[in-house]
Amino acid sequence: MTFLAPLWFxxxxxxxxxxxxxxxxxxxxxxxxMLPTARFIPPHSAQATTRTVRPTDLLLLLLRVLLLLxxxxxxxxxxxxxxxxxxxxxxxxxxxxxTQGLDALTRRVAAVRRPGDLVIPxxxxxxxxxxxxxxxxxxxxxxxxxxxxxxxxxxxSRALGERADSIELTIVSALRExxxxxxxxxxxxxxxxxxxxxRLDGIPSQAAAPRVGIRSDPSxxxxxxxxxxxxGGAREVRVVRGELSSADxxxxxxxxxxxxxxxxxxxMSVTRPDTATGLIGGGDAVVVAPFMRSSRPPxxxxxxxxxxxxxxxxxxxxxxGCVRHVAVVLPVAGDLTLRADFxxxxxxxxxxCGGTVLSSLANDSLVNQLRGAGPLADGRAFPxxxxxxxxxxxxxxxxxxxxxxxEPFVRRQGARK
Amino acid sequence: xxGSAPELAEYKLYRQxxxxxxxxxxxxxxxxxxxxxxxxxxxxxxxxxxxxxxxxMAFPESGNSxxxxxxxxxxxxxxxxxxxGDPVGITLPSDxxxxxxxxxxxxxxxxxxxxxxxxAQAGGEQSLSPFxxxxxxxxxxxxxxxxxxDLEGVLRPVRAHVAAGGEVHLIHVVAMEELEPPHRSMVAVxxxxxxxxxxxxxxxxxxxxxxxxxxxxGLARMALQAGAFYTLALTxxxxxxxxRRVVTAPGAATRPIG
Numbered sequence: 001m002t003f004l005a006p007l008w009f010x011x012x013x014x015x016x017x018x019x020x021x022x023x024x025x026x027x028x029x030x031x032x033x034m035l036p037t038a039r040f041i042p043p044h045s046a047q048a049t050t051r052t053v054r055p056t057d058l059l060l061l062l063l064r065v066l067l068l069l070x071x072x073x074x075x076x077x078x079x080x081x082x083x084x085x086x087x088x089x090x091x092x093x094x095x096x097x098x099t100q101g102l103d104a105l106t107r108r109v110a111a112v113r114r115p116g117d118l119v120i121p122x123x124x125x126x127x128x129x130x131x132x133x134x135x136x137x138x139x140x141x142x143x144x145x146x147x148x149x150x151x152x153x154x155x156x157s158r159a160l161g162e163r164a165d166s167i168e169l170t171i172v173s174a175l176r177e178x179x180x181x182x183x184x185x186x187x188x189x190x191x192x193x194x195x196x197x198x199r200l201d202g203i204p205s206q207a208a209a210p211r212v213g214i215r216s217d218p219s220x221x222x223x224x225x226x227x228x229x230x231x232g233g234a235r236e237v238r239v240v241r242g243e244l245s246s247a248d249x250x251x252x253x254x255x256x257x258x259x260x261x262x263x264x265x266x267x268m269s270v271t272r273p274d275t276a277t278g279l280i281g282g283g284d285a286v287v288v289a290p291f292m293r294s295s296r297p298p299x300x301x302x303x304x305x306x307x308x309x310x311x312x313x314x315x316x317x318x319x320x321g322c323v324r325h326v327a328v329v330l331p332v333a334g335d336l337t338l339r340a341d342f343x344x345x346x347x348x349x350x351x352x353c354g355g356t357v358l359s360s361l362a363n364d365s366l367v368n369q370l371r372g373a374g375p376l377a378d379g380r381a382f383p384x385x386x387x388x389x390x391x392x393x394x395x396x397x398x399x400x401x402x403x404x405x406x407e408p409f410v411r412r413q414g415a416r417k
Numbered sequence: 418x419x420g421s422a423p424e425l426a427e428y429k430l431y432r433q434x435x436x437x438x439x440x441x442x443x444x445x446x447x448x449x450x451x452x453x454x455x456x457x458x459x460x461x462x463x464x465x466x467x468x469x470x471x472x473x474m475a476f477p478e479s480g481n482s483x484x485x486x487x488x489x490x491x492x493x494x495x496x497x498x499x500x501x502g503d504p505v506g507i508t509l510p511s512d513x514x515x516x517x518x519x520x521x522x523x524x525x526x527x528x529x530x531x532x533x534x535x536x537a538q539a540g541g542e543q544s545l546s547p548f549x550x551x552x553x554x555x556x557x558x559x560x561x562x563x564x565x566x567d568l569e570g571v572l573r574p575v576r577a578h579v580a581a582g583g584e585v586h587l588i589h590v591v592a593m594e595e596l597e598p599p600h601r602s603m604v605a606v607x608x609x610x611x612x613x614x615x616x617x618x619x620x621x622x623x624x625x626x627x628x629x630x631x632x633x634x635g636l637a638r639m640a641l642q643a644g645a646f647y648t649l650a651l652t653x654x655x656x657x658x659x660x661r662r663v664v665t666a667p668g669a670a671t672r673p674i675g
Contacts, residue, residue, distance in 0.1 A: 030616060035605035036473035036483075036565050037595045040628040041615035 004077035012072020016065045023061045057414045060407070067403040074396035088164030088379065089117035090153050094173030095136050096123035096144025097354075099200055106135040108172050108198050118156050126152035141354045144179040146171070146370075150187045154382070161382035168376050170196040175362040175370070188370055193377030197367055210258070210350055216241035221330055222262065225337040225346055237350045244323075253319025258353055262326040263294060278307030279328060285344035289336050292329040300325070303349060313349060322353035428452040432644070434580050462584070463504040463520040465555040466491045467548055468534065469562030469590075470511050472608040475539035476592055481652050483590045484539035487561045489656035490588060490663075494559050495530045497664055503557070507533060508548050512541030515548075520555060542609050549574035559586040559663070561650075564636055565609070572643050579644035586646045586663055589636060593653045595629065598622070 003009050035041075093109050095102075113119060119134075121127040123142040126149065130136065149171065157167050169191065173179065188195070211234070214226050220241055239260045240248055252259035279287045293306065300314035303324060313326040326349060336342055362370075431440055431451035439453045468491045474484040491507060498505040504520035507530045516533050518526075544566050552558050558578060564571060564587070575585050598605075598617055607613040617625065633649065640647035650659040 030602035030604050030618075032604040032606055032614075033599075034476060034478065034608045035595070035598065035603075035617070036476045036563060036592075036608055037625075037629055038605035038607045038613055038615050038617075039565075040632060041605055041617050041625050042621050042628075043615060 001078050001080050003073075004079060006076055008075035008077075009069075009072045012068045012075075015072075016068045019064050019068065020061065023057070023064075060410050060414055063403050063407050063410055067400050067407065070396045070400035070403065074393040074400065078392055078396070080392070083163070084379070085116075085164045087166050087168060087376070088160040089114050089168045089170065090156050090160070091117055091119045092146075092149040092153055092169070092171045092173070093119055093121045093130075093136050094123070094144050094146075094149070094171070094175075094179070094200070095121045095127070095139050096179065097139070097141045098144050098174045098176040098179055099139055100174065102136065102139050104200055105139070105172060108200060109135065112170050112172065112196070112198050118160070120149065120152050120156060122149040122152060124148065129156070144173070144176070145181075145184075146173070146175070146179045147181060147184045147187050150184065150191065154187075154190070157377070157379075157382040161379035164379040166376035167193070167379055167382070168196060169193075170198055171370070172198040172200065174200045175367055177360050177362050177366075180362055180366060180370075185369065188372070191372070191377060192381040194372045194374050195370060197371045199367065210235040210237040210352075212237045212239060212350060214239040214241065216264065220264065221332065221337040222346075225343060228338065228343060229347065229350070235352060239350075249318060249323065252321040252323050255320035256352065257321035258350065259318070259321065259323045260326060260349060261323060262328070265329070279312055279345065280305050280307065285341060285348050287336075287339075287341045287345050289342075290331065292331070294327040294329050297325040297327040301354075303351075304328075304345065315353065317353065324349060429455055434582050434644075436582075461501075461503050461522075462556045464494075464498040464506070464557040464559065465520055465552045466494055466505065466507045466530075467545060467552065467558060467560045467562075468507065468509050469545055469560070469564075469566070470509050470537055470539045470541070471543055471562075471566060472540050473563055473565045474590070476608065477594045481592075482539070483563055483592050483652060486650070486652045486656060487588075487590050488534040488537075490590070490650060490659050491534055491559075491561050492527065492531050493656055493660035494561075494588075494663060496527045497660060498557075499527050505530070506555075508552065509534065509537045510543040510545065510548050511537060512543055515543075544570060546570035546574055549578065553578050553581055553583065555583070557584045557586075559588060561588045561590060563590050568636065568639070572639055575640070575645050576643040584646075585644070586648065587636075587640045588648050588650050588659065588663055589633070590650050590652065591633070593651060596626070596651070598625070 091109055091113050093105060095105065099105050109119060115132070119130040119136075121130065121136045123140045123144050125145075127136075153169050157169075160167050175197070210229075211231065212226050212229060213236070214220075214223050215238070216223050222239065222241065226239065235256055235258075237258045237260065238248065238251060239262060241262055241264045244259075244261050248259055248261075251257060279289070279291060288307075293310075293312075297311055297314040298316060300316040302311045302313070303315050304311075304313035304326070306312050312328050313324055315322050315324045330337060337346075428441065428444065429452065431453050435453050441452050441454050444450075444452045468487050470484065474487060475482055495505045495507065499522070502522065504522045505526060506518045506520035507516075508518075509516035516537055518529060518533055521529075545560065545562060546567065549558065549560065549571065553574070558575075560571070560575075562571075575587070578585050600619065602616070602618045605615050605617045637647040637649070646663070648659065648663045650656075650662075
């Protein structure tokens with residue numbers, strides 16, 4: 001047991017010593033008794049006080065000392081601390097969109113995890129700590145933040161630091177640039193030791209131009225626009241201007257594929273001409289032109305809107321990929337599809353599913369900066385949590401209250417003797 | 418002291434105050450000592466027992482108090498005197514009303530005395546000296562007290578009583594707690610004079626005991642000088658032993674009380 005505020009207990013001990021001294025050595029007036037022969041007592045002691053050097057009322061003294069010590073101990077915040085182990089571990093498992101596959105992450109986490117280690121999944125926020133033998137439930141499409149993971153590691157270390165001399169922090173992640181910001185480096189600098197980096201194989205950057213295939217008439221103005229886009233990326237995009245087939249849907253179900261269904265002809269029942277209407281993409285692309293609205297796209301994630309807020313294009317997830325429905329009728333005449341603003345809009349409509357554009361993997365210099373050098377973090381470097389479940393302060397206060405209630409009774413009993 | 422009569426029964430040493438005409442001159446010539454002749458028909462002595470019931474007699478408050486002990490001694494003395502054919506009575510001075518039974522020889526007088534003392538309680542500051550003076554008509558007077566009252570006020574009528582030919586017994590009741598106070602410091606308060614408070618501690622124990630012993634010795638000496646018989650009665654001893662000691666006091670009447 002240790003005290004978080006030992007000065008209180010020291011003060012109570014000193015006060016107890018004073019109480020004992022006063023009890024044993026204080027000069028006091030003795031009790032009054034009838035004695036018919038009192039006249040034979042020498043008169044010079046008539047008003048004298050006596051000094052009690054013999055220990056009397058020991059029970060009362062004991063109660064008073066216990067009362068002081070109990071209150072002092074309670075205020076000193078006694079804590080029961082478990083026996084310290086040489087090492088404790090924290091594993092930060094990156095379940096954000098930056099991780100390529102759940103299996104690879106689970107295998108790597110299981111490989112680095114030791115018995116008793118805490119596994120904290122994180123993406124844009126920390127998840128619940130995984131119990132022993134439990135693997136991460138799945139990956140998310142959220143952008144990861146290593147800063148968030150490091151802060152979660154700090155919180156966990158406050159509890160681990162009480163029972164471990166050293167804390168080993170392991171990060172299992174692909175470590176993309178998007179997960180590391182300036183705060184990450186500053187937070188990393190606060191970690192008092194080296195960090196083990198278990199780097200996963202990352203998905204290649206999706207910021208590169210996709211490989212787009214379009215099924216349309218040769219005179220389709222959109223086909224001309226697609227040809228103007230950069231080419232050669234690994235990501236596959238298919239644009240269908242005609243009817244959508246089941247083969248197309250099956251194709252889109254594969255991981256990372258995007259199927260863009262952009263009918264050439266509008267549904268006549270809902271088509272209405274706009275002399276000049278703005279079409280706003282999910283990013284910063286805005287195109288103003290005499291578009292013609294087609295039928296409403298199905299409900300899904302909106303990837304482009306009309307200037308009045310109505311959905312112009314939506315995205316529906318299909319397997320590991322997605323299908324985008326674009327309800328915009330392009331004018332056959334004119335050079336609209338060749339303009340730069342339209343090409344930016346087209347680029348957004350061909351973006352990866354979920355609108356994610358993964359950044360590049362962090363370079364080795366940055367990873368080494370995160371890894372650091374030197375010994376593992378010292379467990380004592382982390383402040384213990386203030387509210388501790390194993391404190392006995394309430395019990396000590398209750399004990400002190402019990403003594404305080406019993407002290408007058410014992411005092412009266414002693415006075416009657 | 419015994420009465421004189423033609424039919425001689427007993428002798429008693431002459432002492433100052435005795436009637437000179439009752440001296441047996443022949444016996445004086447033979448033994449060179451003056452004896453007074455006592456006649457059996459006048460050998461009975463009316464006895465009054467005066468019991469001090471002041472507040473100091475109620476000590477100690479718990480256990481065998483001086484008051485309880487004095488009552489047992491008084492009843493014992495009454496019983497012995499009654500058995501000897503002497504009229505016996507009792508006087509209990511009290512602030513709440515004096516209790517008095519004149520000397521009687523009738524059967525049951527001891528029980529009356531016992532009933533009288535049983536119903537009385539110690540308390541107050543009633544002085545004994547007026548009652549001693551009043552009891553001068555009684556030939557024999559037994560005073561049971563701790564004599565912590567005005568001692569000179571007590572001895573003065575005692576001397577007068579003895580000078581008038583009476584016989585006075587002083588039974589001095591002392592509690593063991595007075596001889597050996599408890600071994601702890603305390604403020605001792607005189608129950609009859611609460612303004613008198615002295616602090617008792619181990620350091621003054623010897624001094625206290627010495628002063629108390631000297632006072633007792635002085636009391637015994639003054640009692641003898643006054644012609645009275647002095648008996649020290651400790652509350653720790655049986656009352657009947659004290660009674661026996663009183664009635665067989667050396668120098669008392671040739672035929673003991675009763």
